[in-house]
Amino acid sequence: MDLFKIALYFLVYPGLLFLFVYSTFVEWVDRKLFARFQNRRGPLYTGAAGLLQPIADFVKLMAKEDIVPDSADKPLFNSVPVLALAAVLASGLLLPVWHFTAGMQSATSFDGDIIVMAYLLSLPTFAYFLAGWSSASMYASIGAVRVLTLLFSYEVPMFLAILSPAVLAGSWRMAVIAEYYQQHPLMLLWNIGAFAVAVVALQAKLERVPFDIPEAETELVGGTFTEYSGRKLALFRLLTDVQMVTGAGFLAALFLGGFPGGLVPGFLWLVVKTLAIVFILAAIKAVTARIRIDQMVSFSWSYLAPLALLQLVVVILVRGYLP
Amino acid sequence: MSDTFVLPVGPQHPALKEPTSFRFKVDGEYIVDADLRLGYNHRGIEKGCEARTYVQDTYLLERVCGICSNAHMTAFVQGVEKLMGIEPPLRGLYIRCLMGELERIHSHLLWLGVAGHEIGFDTFFMYTWRDREVVMDLLEMVSGNRVNYGMQTCGGVRRDLDGVQITQLLDGVAALRARTPYYLNLGATEPTMVARIAGVGKLPKEKAIELSAVGPTTRASGVQFDVRSDDPYAGFVEHIPFTIQTDNGCDVLARVIVRAKELMECYNICEWILRNLPAGEIRVKAPRKVPEGETVSRVEAQRGELIHYIRANGTDKPDRVKVRAPTLANWPATLYMLRGAYLADIPIIMAAIDPCLSCTDRMAVISDVRGGEKVWDWETLRQYGIEFHRNRGIKP
Amino acid sequence: MSLKIGAMFPEVFRHLFKRPATVLYPFEKNTVPARLRGRPVMDPDKCIGCKMCERDCPAEAIEIRQESETKTDDGKVKKRFSMTLYVDRCAHCAQCEEICPAKPDKAVKLNDFFEEAAFNRGALKIVYK
Numbered sequence: 001m002d003l004f005k006i007a008l009y010f011l012v013y014p015g016l017l018f019l020f021v022y023s024t025f026v027e028w029v030d031r032k033l034f035a036r037f038q039n040r041r042g043p044l045y046t047g048a049a050g051l052l053q054p055i056a057d058f059v060k061l062m063a064k065e066d067i068v069p070d071s072a073d074k075p076l077f078n079s080v081p082v083l084a085l086a087a088v089l090a091s092g093l094l095l096p097v098w099h100f101t102a103g104m105q106s107a108t109s110f111d112g113d114i115i116v117m118a119y120l121l122s123l124p125t126f127a128y129f130l131a132g133w134s135s136a137s138m139y140a141s142i143g144a145v146r147v148l149t150l151l152f153s154y155e156v157p158m159f160l161a162i163l164s165p166a167v168l169a170g171s172w173r174m175a176v177i178a179e180y181y182q183q184h185p186l187m188l189l190w191n192i193g194a195f196a197v198a199v200v201a202l203q204a205k206l207e208r209v210p211f212d213i214p215e216a217e218t219e220l221v222g223g224t225f226t227e228y229s230g231r232k233l234a235l236f237r238l239l240t241d242v243q244m245v246t247g248a249g250f251l252a253a254l255f256l257g258g259f260p261g262g263l264v265p266g267f268l269w270l271v272v273k274t275l276a277i278v279f280i281l282a283a284i285k286a287v288t289a290r291i292r293i294d295q296m297v298s299f300s301w302s303y304l305a306p307l308a309l310l311q312l313v314v315v316i317l318v319r320g321y322l323p
Numbered sequence: 324m325s326d327t328f329v330l331p332v333g334p335q336h337p338a339l340k341e342p343t344s345f346r347f348k349v350d351g352e353y354i355v356d357a358d359l360r361l362g363y364n365h366r367g368i369e370k371g372c373e374a375r376t377y378v379q380d381t382y383l384l385e386r387v388c389g390i391c392s393n394a395h396m397t398a399f400v401q402g403v404e405k406l407m408g409i410e411p412p413l414r415g416l417y418i419r420c421l422m423g424e425l426e427r428i429h430s431h432l433l434w435l436g437v438a439g440h441e442i443g444f445d446t447f448f449m450y451t452w453r454d455r456e457v458v459m460d461l462l463e464m465v466s467g468n469r470v471n472y473g474m475q476t477c478g479g480v481r482r483d484l485d486g487v488q489i490t491q492l493l494d495g496v497a498a499l500r501a502r503t504p505y506y507l508n509l510g511a512t513e514p515t516m517v518a519r520i521a522g523v524g525k526l527p528k529e530k531a532i533e534l535s536a537v538g539p540t541t542r543a544s545g546v547q548f549d550v551r552s553d554d555p556y557a558g559f560v561e562h563i564p565f566t567i568q569t570d571n572g573c574d575v576l577a578r579v580i581v582r583a584k585e586l587m588e589c590y591n592i593c594e595w596i597l598r599n600l601p602a603g604e605i606r607v608k609a610p611r612k613v614p615e616g617e618t619v620s621r622v623e624a625q626r627g628e629l630i631h632y633i634r635a636n637g638t639d640k641p642d643r644v645k646v647r648a649p650t651l652a653n654w655p656a657t658l659y660m661l662r663g664a665y666l667a668d669i670p671i672i673m674a675a676i677d678p679c680l681s682c683t684d685r686m687a688v689i690s691d692v693r694g695g696e697k698v699w700d701w702e703t704l705r706q707y708g709i710e711f712h713r714n715r716g717i718k719p
Numbered sequence: 720m721s722l723k724i725g726a727m728f729p730e731v732f733r734h735l736f737k738r739p740a741t742v743l744y745p746f747e748k749n750t751v752p753a754r755l756r757g758r759p760v761m762d763p764d765k766c767i768g769c770k771m772c773e774r775d776c777p778a779e780a781i782e783i784r785q786e787s788e789t790k791t792d793d794g795k796v797k798k799r800f801s802m803t804l805y806v807d808r809c810a811h812c813a814q815c816e817e818i819c820p821a822k823p824d825k826a827v828k829l830n831d832f833f834e835e836a837a838f839n840r841g842a843l844k845i846v847y848k
Contacts, residue, residue, distance in 0.1 A: 033735075035739075036734065036735050036739070037446065037731045037732075037734060037735065038445070038446050038449040038450070038731075038734070039449060039450070039453055039734045039737065039739055039740045040449060040739055040740070040741050041739045041741045041743075044743075138328060138330055139330075142330075142349075142666070209443050209444075209445075210443070210515050212443065213667070216443065216667065217337050217443075218337050218338040218440065218441050218442075218443070218670040219338065219666065219667055219669060219670055221336065221337060283728065283731070283732075286446045286727075286731050287446060287513075287725050287726070287727040287728045287731055288444070288513070288515040288725075289439070289442045289443050289444035289447070289513070289515040289516045289518075289519055290442055290443025290444070290515070290519070291515050291518055291519065292518070292519065292665060292667045292668070293352065293667065294352070294665070295518050375777060376775075378775055378777075378814065379775065379776075379777035379814075380777075382777040382778075382810055382812045382814065383777055386810070446727060446731060447727070450730075453740045456740075460752075463751075463752055463755070464752040466756075467752070467754050467755050467756035467813070467829075468755075468756045468811065471810075471811075471812075473756070473811075473812045473813060481813075481817065482754070505730075508726075509726055509727060512721070512722055512723045512726045513722075513723070513726040513727060514722040514723075514724055514726075517722060
């Protein structure tokens with residue numbers, strides 16, 4: 001029975017099948033919201049109300065010719081999308097949705113899994129860099145350098161921001177943090193600053209406007225993904241969607257009180273809370289322009305990092321004076 | 324330490340709406356040097372004009388560019404009218420001016436959207452183009468077409484306005500007048516947008532005059548140059564009130580401000596014309612053959628000063644037509660602005676002059692290493708093309 | 720003016736509840752104005768065969784051919800002409816309509832048909848007999 005549950009966990013929910021299907025749904029929601037913000041309709045005809053459009057795009061890309069440039073570093077070029085997708089799918093397994101007990105540690109919910117999750121979510125960024133660097137194209141090289149500069153600016157504020165709820169809850173385990181906030185919901189308000197920083201940093205990690213600098217279409221053609229086509233590009237796009245789901249789930253587990261109640265209520269809470277974060281991300285995407293890389297660096301080190309630090313100080317003081 | 328490499332932008336690039344070949348020497352994120360090659364959109368229209376009658380040429384020159392189509396038609400038709408020695412009646416002149424201003428509204432709203440898209444602000448692009456549909460519908464109602472209106476002819480305009488159309492035009496212009504200040508406001512208060520356009524693409528006033536920039540590009544550097552006030556045509560200044568709009572910012576934000584101010588001025592001009600249209604004819608009969616002579620005709624197109632030179636030889640076909648588009652005059656200023664800028668600013672600096680390659684193109688003669696003739700005729704060119712492709716294994 | 724973070728957000732949020740501005744062409748169509756520059760249509764009954772439209776067309780899209788010649792009762796010769804219109808060359812400038820001297824009604828007029836795309840070349844050559 002236990003083996004069956006583990007197989008279900010890894011392959012169906014929240015494993016492969018759930019991540020694949022739900023990430024296409026989240027992409028549909030994002031595209032529809034973005035379109036409605038702009039007074040357009042968004043995907044409309046594939047499936048009911050365009051629900052199958054992301055899947056149709058994926059299938060179309062899989063069917064296209066896969067061209068590898070002659071001077072590209074072939075082993076690296078071919079393996080990077082798969083490795084990055086594997087890292088992001090693995091991070092999805094750490095979300096505290098079901099099959100854990102707060103008292104006992106298990107393979108998918110253990111002390112310090114917040115750090116492992118953050119680490120797994122930053123592996124794709126290195127994958128983007130390697131993708132651009134191994135492409136041997138000058139647009140891709142500039143894009144790759146920008147990816148690392150972007151990482152340098154948002155990663156530190158993001159890590160500081162996700163530490164705040166952990167410090168307040170007194171644990172490094174996501175399931176325990178979520179349960180703490182389920183029992184003391186008002187404590188969530190102490191983390192508002194960190195939530196704002198984390199959402200902005202997540203937008204930067206996902207490389208969406210205003211931070212889609214590495215893949216700036218009007219400047220660098222395709223940025224890091226210029227030379228990718230066909231199946232590998234399909235995997236990169238799937239990777240972005242899955243990263244949105246797991247990143248939103250990560251923030252929901254830390255800042256919005258997790259997914260209580262077991263299998264079915266936990267699933268419903270997951271959907272509601274991740275869609276709430278996706279709404280915020282889509283709103284940020286709709287109302288801003290793309291900023292320059294030097295402006296990004298100065299913005300994050302002048303505003304994001306100090307705000308995250310301040311939030312950490314506040315949380316430490318609150319923790320110290322808690323009854 | 325020079326780690327520069329050459330980054331090609333174009334001929335095909337998402338930042339360019341039309342093909343141009345730029346070669347940037349880039350050092351990290353800085354542009355050290357910029358070089359430009361034109362000629363990718365050349366269609367031989369000036370030569371084509373010599374084989375067609377004046378009436379046919381009005382339609383051919385209209386299609387030099389889709390956005391400045393009315394400006395080209397006006398410039399040509401004005402020049403031919405000068406050669407013929409005829410003048411359109413006042414009502415025709417007013418409607419000619421109205422078409423020019425409506426086209427300017429459509430072009431500036433289009434430009435606002437394109438500038439938004441170049442800096443990644445797609446929502447701004449969608450909203451300005453949604454509002455542009457109002458003026459496109461008005462143009463379709465008046466002329467029967469959304470672009471390439473075919474309204475101007477030697478001797479006046481071809482279609483008249485009736486009372487219903489005038490009311491609808493006034494309503495449309497009033498609706499646009501209510502929406503435009505929102506976009507100007509947004510351009511000045513949205514932090515990410517201001518970060519991208521303020522202080523970018525600086526062109527000091529002396530440089531603008533020295534490099535002979537025209538249009539809103541130079542008016543944003545404080546230069547008071549506008550053909551509508553310097554060399555009035557189509558009833559400007561003499562009958563129709565007009566004030567020149569400038570700004571002293573010298574950067575892309577100033578160009579946004581100048582174009583937004585010009586939009587408001589366009590609404591004023593359109594409303595004045597619609598309320599003060601005199602009764603009468605809209606055209607006079609023009610002869611088929613044009614007496615000998617040559618003339619220069621200037622018009623303030625959306626992007627700046629547009630010049631048509633026409634030489635007639637007494638027949639019904641022109642001897643020579645030369646078109647100098649405003650974008651051609653703005654390229655030296657753009658290259659000046661690009662040197663020393665960030666790589667990320669290339670699209671917005673190029674978009675800020677509102678480039679229209681279709682109007683601009685010239686054949687560029689690259690020096691022939693074989694030392695052959697400087698002028699090739701049609702047969703030589705064709706043979707060269709066939710040989711070129713045969714050498715690469717492509718059968719003609 | 721001072722900078723406002725998310726300056727466009729109120730407007731953008733309001734549009735979530737408004738009807739989209741997109742027209743679902745080809746299932747919904749906008750009404751076209753009365754004098755749209757559509758396709759030239761020729762009426763052979765009215766044409767007098769002066770060929771001014773063929774001469775003035777800037778795109779060489781019109782060919783006028785004589786189809787028949789009949790003698791009427793009072794000794795007059797009545798010629799009948801046909802027009803071949805190359806739709807893929809037509810620039811919709813309406814110069815043919817403007818120059819047609821036929822009285823009291825012009826022989827060439829532009830209708831309001833604008834969906835000119837076709838699946839084969841043959842459909843783009845129209846003969847009005």
